[in-house]
Amino acid sequence: MDFLALIDLSVLDSTVRLATPLLLACLAGLFSERAGIFDIGLEGKMLAAAFFSAAVAAITGSVWLGLLAGIAASLALSGLHGLASITFRGNQLISGVAINFLAAGLTVLIAQDWFSQGGRTPSLFGGGRFEGITLPFAETLRAVPFFGPLYYELISGHSILVYVAFAMVPGTWWILFRTRFGLRLRAVGENPAAVDTAGVSVVGLRFAAVGICGILCGIAGAYLATGLQAGFVKDMTAGRGFIALAALIFAKWRPWHALWATLLFGYLQAIALRPDIIEGALGFQVQVQLLDALPYILTVVILAGFVGKAIPPRAGGAPYVKER
Amino acid sequence: MTASDTLGRQETAAPAIELKGISKAFGPVQANKDISIRVQPGTIHGIIGENGAGKSTLMSILYGFYKADAGEIFIAGRKTDIPDSQAAIAAGIGMVFQHFKLVENFTVLENIILGAEDGGLLKPSLSKARKTLVELEQEYGLNVDPDAVIQDLGVGMQQRVEILKALYRQADILILDEPTGVLTPAEADQLFRILGRLREEGKTIILITHKLREIMETTDTVSVMRRGEMTATVKTAETSPAELAELMVGRKVLLRVDKKPATPGEVVLDIKGLRVIDEQGVERVKGIDLQVRAGEIVGIAGVAGNGQSELLEVLGGYAVGTGDIVVSGQPLDLSGKHSDGQSRRRSGIAHVPEDRQREGLIMDYHAWENTAFGYHRDPAYSKGLLMDNAAIRRDTVGKMERFDVRPPDPNLAAKNFSGGNQQKIVLAREIERNPDLLLVGQPTRGVDIGAIEFIHQQIVALRDQGKAILLVSVELEEILALSDRVAVMFDGHIMGTRLSAETDEKELGLLMAGVGA
Amino acid sequence: MDVMPKWAEVILVPLISLLLAAILSALVILAIGEDPVAAVKLMVSGALGSTYGWGYTLYYATNFMFTGLAVAIAFHARLFNIGGEGQATLGGLGVALACLYIPWPHWSLALVGATVMAGLFGAAWAAVPAFLQAKRGSHIVITTIMFNFIAAAVLNYVLVNLMRPAGSMDPATARFPEAAHLPTLHDMLTPLGISFSKAAPANVSLLVAVGACILLWVLIWRTKLGYEIRAYGHSESAAKYAGISPVKITMVAMLISGALAGMMAINNVMGEAERLVLNAVEGAGFIGIAVALMGRSHPLGVFLAAILFGFLYQGGAELALWTSIPRELIVVIQALVILFTGALDNMVRMPLERMFLAARMRRAPKPDRKPTTPAQ
Secondary structure, eight states: OOGGGGSOHHHHHHHHHHHHHHHHHHHHHHHHHHTTOOOTTHHHHHHHHHHHHHHHHHHHSOHHHHHHHHHHHHHHHHHHHHIIIIISOOOHHHHHHHHHHHHHHHHHHHHHHHHOSSSOOOOOOGGGSOOBOOOTTTTGGGGSTTHHHIIIIIISSOBHHHHHHHHHHHHHHHHHHHBHHHHHHHHHHHOHHHHHHTTOOHHHHHHHHHHHHHHHHHHHHHHIIIIISSSOOTTTTTTHHHHHHHHHHHTTTOHHHHHHHHHHHHHHHHHHTOHHHHHHHHSSOOOHHHHHHHHHHHHHHHHTTTTOOOOOOTTTTOOOOOOO | OOGGGGOSTTSSSOOSEEEEEEEEEETTEEEEEEEEEEEOTTOEEEEEEOTTSSHHHHHHHHTTSSOOSEEEEEETTEEOOOOSHHHHHHTTEEEEOSSOOOOTTSBHHHHHHTTOOSSSBHHHHHHHHHHHHHHHHHHHOOOOOTTSBGGGSOHHHHHHHHHHHHHHTTOSEEEEESTTTTSOHHHHHHHHHHHHHHHHTTOEEEEEESOHHHHHHHOSEEEEEETTEEEEEEEGGGOOHHHHHHHHHSSOOOOSOOOOOOOOOSEEEEEEEEEEEOTTSOEEEEEEEEEEETTOEEEEEOOTTSSHHHHHHHHHTSSOEEEEEEETTEEOOSSSTTOSHHHHHHTTEEEEOSOIIIIIOOTTSBHHHHHTTTOTTOGGGEETTEEOHHHHHHHHHHHHHHTTOSSOOTTSBGGGSOHHHHHHHHHHHHHTTOOSEEEEESTTTTOOHHHHHHHHHHHHHHHHTTOEEEEEOSOHHHHHHHOSEEEEEETTEEEEEEEGGGOOHHHHHHHHTTOOO | OOOSOHHIIIIIHHHHHHHHHHHHHHHHHHHTTOOHHHHHHHHHHHHHSSHHHHHHHHHHHHHHHHHHHHHHHHHHTTOOOOTHHHHHHHHHHHHHHHHHHSOOSSHHHHHHHHHHHHHHHHHHHHHHHHHHHHHHOOOHHHHHHHHHHHHHHHHHHIIIIIISOTTOOSSBOOOOOGGGOOOBHHHHHGGGTOOOOSSOOOBTHHHHHHHHHHHHHHHHHHBHHHHHHHHHHHOHHHHHHTTOOHHHHHHHHHHHHHHHHHHTHIIIIIIIISSOBTTOSTTHHHHHHHHHHHTTTOHHHHHHHHHHHHHHHHHHHHHHHHSSOOTHHHHHHHHHHHIIIIISHHHHHHHHHHHHHHHHHHHOSOOOOOSOOOOO
16 A cells, blocks of 8 residues: 555645635635624535626636636525525524525526536637636746646646635734734624614624625635636535535634635645546555545534534524614 | 702702603503603613512613614703714713623723724724723723723623713713622622722713612702603602612502521431533532422622522423532432433422523413423423413413412413413413422512512412422522521632521621622 | 425425426526427327327336335435335346346236335435445435436346347347236227227226335334334434434335335336347436425325326427427426525525515514514
């Protein structure tokens, strides 16, 4: 057995790519849940964003317009979630489930109406996709042993959205722990009554958080359809929204931990695509179905608390009702 | 002419607060009816009334939590609209709620600046608040560690943070809603000293309470509320507890419970070395010994959170503990298979829990379903696998009659009864099981005075039938009125046991604060 | 106190929610350039206009009764089982094993055996999330979703590697033997002199589903266990006080829930396909959520909502066949029903409550007749 073979540079490279939508969705959920709004509709928001970004990019030829459309679609669903769970104090879980189905149905319905290709968008090419960016000196430094290939293969050459996602980790940390908005956001997820009696609008804060969640999910979905892949296909999120939620719990609602958690899931997804490497490393064949199910199984293991007890924001999931 | 008009020194100044004709309804319930009140600056004004009299609603309107249906608010003589808490804060009003509005995992400093930050970044706000805190500390003697995390502080300290929060926002008017409910008598005295200091500095204080003693000892003027109406405003110096009580209830009230001396029999409940560790791993009960005999009421006094609840929970079978408990000669299983509520009921223990809405009743269940709650597996209530709903309904009708539950409708959901009638349903259910041992937690919390008398009589009647009763209450008056013996709990220990005929509030108060023994 | 009479809460709120969902769906149809009125006509004639249509409507309704009841019983214990899909998948496996490996002498015995196996497999698949929720507090919503994905992988593995007949390229089991063939409504009604479409898949499982509705009603509203499940669902702290074990109730409610979802397989696997194929559940587990919400977790409500969704499903299939409206329309309608009945219910309820309050105020000018004060 050769476990080192599991750390293959190309696998790590796809780990980064596959972790990106998870990371964005995880941070999206982090903003929402830190403000006390559970969101199991990350999946649906990503899916809607994936479709609209690919569709608009296909029609206009501009991936940037696509990105905007994706964010707008995701924000619209966020607004719906906010309406249900903040304004009308409905059940946040059920609202999330409804949003997932709404996105699953509407994307195919509209795709069929617009493109008549059996629920897909046309394949994207050229300006319709986010292309990889070669970072400065990547070519020149390539010859440097170890760091050269690492920089060239692993760090350089991703699309702009990947860098946005990774930059969002310190960004999220800074917003949460160094700004007034972050203080209030964390407070509203722990004890909305404290925020309310301090004269700050609970509804406003929670909508802001849900809005940020929508934007990040929008970027995640757009990356799926216009960066990771070249176009939208039915149900292309494939449970990523739920995995992001598991990563969020694993990360105990903290930005840096979210990065590590989503990288782990990204790695599992990347290695599942390379049964040859696994066989080389372990010396026997692993069932492809097991590899496919591995992220979901890991999620259950994490939720079972075998990796430490996670304490969610105290006011999470409960609508805020004024009481004295 | 209202009493405040005659208060000498501020005769010319505009009242700090004036409410004119405030009304507020929640659906069909009129919580406030045409209420007018004037509070002079630099005074402590008490508002007293029974549960549900509308005191908190009125103050919530003043703090912008609710919008009044009608009426006007004047602050320092100027008509002021208070649509939200922001407006209340801007008008110089600060409020200390009965349930603190603090973020538990934030520091004191973070809690203080929340909503009153300077600018978008935290650092400058925090350092400014740190400086101001030092000034406030010197001015009012309110010292507290700015970097302590709230959940590590005691309730007295947390309340201080709430007061500091209001002062940091430059409040001139401070409203305190039932501030002593969670304090020891000593802590309460300290609070009142702080309030006195604030009054000297020219602050206006409104104190909401249902405790006559606090009103008499601290306030300058007092308003009495009953059923949503303001029945009187008087100078405290010109009234008496008896008069206030009568104004509160609308009739003469008996402030003492009528009962014969106890005739204790054999030991029914025998607790030895009981320890309870809660789900967070905190030891709540730290090795206590206690006996309750047949025909006596033993009261557990203490400030909330000193282990009394956990003691009841272990006895009731829904918390685990270690040690030995024997009831009527039978040892109880404290952590194994038989440490559940069903087994306890079979051992002859009945339990009126501390929180009837969270524990004692299913609020959405009908009264008849609640009559069977906890005893739903009783053969008298079953037909094989099925429940005998007709039998339960019949039983409920009888219980409602005997315990004077109003309205006597078994098909009404529990949530639609008043607090007192809800408590009577629970009491009827538990007392009529004819238990050897009755556990009673906070029997009259949130209950109107009429029902309090009835409930107290029922408990005493059960004692006179030779049953053992363990009473837990945070109301010292209630403990003294009902119990034959009093045990005081502090920090998981029993600090001492006294015959209630031979002790007083002062001695018990010291024990409650962990002093003496 | 309750502002609205009970009938308004039970009938008016879901009906208005359904109406809102219908209006929005009509707008969606308009937006994709189709005529909503024509679409409804097509759905009605396709789903209810012939015994063939009815046969499909009732076939789908049978599935949804099982999954709707599954979600409903979990709701009573305040548990949200989104895992009906996976539990029904595993139920299918149980049915396939029962039908393929046991030589049944008669279909009736086969039905009993298959029902038991389907229930056992479904319950087993619900047991792990239930246990993790009860003992470790793992969020059952997410774990049951994960178990849906894992169930799909398991079925894939079993069909491809274990149960596929030698030489077959199709990831499916062999056909079930003749003795495991369930009588269809055609078979059952013809002796009674009623002619019913031979091609429609509705079968005797419908009666099992109706029986399950009745049994579940008895369980929830008449037994001690039902009393405990509902009590736990209303208030966990009160349940503990009363000596009702949260662990036991969570486990029992989820096992019943999983078993019901699994039992769906006697309809789609045994009654219709007569072999086990990939993705046999086709989203019925999820539709159970909409059915349970629409039916307000009451077995009678679930029964009616299941028939409504059976109609929508069959009507939607007809639409997909004859117009350019894809089948996913039904997913959208399902989403809207879930949204309006489950999450935006207050949007419907609040104006209604105001109306009823205003009406009562007019009738009784003196409002202060209640001792109750929600204030304070």
